[in-house]
Amino acid sequence: MTGSSGDPTPPEGLPESIVADLDQLTPEQLRKTIIHARELLQASDEADSPIEPRPGEDIIRVTEHDGYTEVVKRVRCADGCSNCPHGPYLYHVTEEPRPEGGTHTHWSFLGRVEIDEE
Ligand SMILES: [Zn+2]
Known part of the structure; x- marks a missing residue:
């Protein structure tokens, strides 16, 4: 099943609950979601040092x-x-x-x- 142009297929692995939530958002809220997601990504990238020993x-x-x-x-x-x-x-x-x-x-x-x- 393929969605119409107004109903994009979410990327594989994206939780369904997130997809359902995003469907409810206004364009303005979606933009803010993207901004917040970028900030979260940058924060995790900084913590994601290439050679970082994990516990144990x-x-x-x-x-x-x-x-x-x-x-x-x-x-x-x-x-x-x-x-x-x-x-x-x-x-x-x-x-x-x-x-x-x-x-x-x-x-x-x-x-x-x-x-x-x-
Ligand atoms: Zn062992």
């Missing part, structure tokens, strides 16, 4: 390469388990442009690595 992660090594950053880190399960921490694992981290502007960080998991530890 140990960054072991970060190496800058041309076009990507190589990261070796250990990962702990949320609840912890007898095998924690896991890894170390090797990731290639790249910054990819978002359609709506800005960039997002893409982590490619490459597998377990052996490292020398002091």
Whole structure:
């Protein structure tokens, strides 16, 4: 089913409740929604540092390469388990442009690595 020109199809992944709410808005309210959404995006981009250890992660090594950053880190399960921490694992981290502007960080998991530890 395709909508008419006056009934655009919302992007996949947009919650239906949001779509329903947006349908009710006046053009003026829609403009304000866009402004607020942009502000939220910018705020999250600032917090979204490329190589930021998340809770339970140990960054072991970060190496800058041309076009990507190589990261070796250990990962702990949320609840912890007898095998924690896991890894170390090797990731290639790249910054990819978002359609709506800005960039997002893409982590490619490459597998377990052996490292020398002091
Ligand atoms: Zn674990």
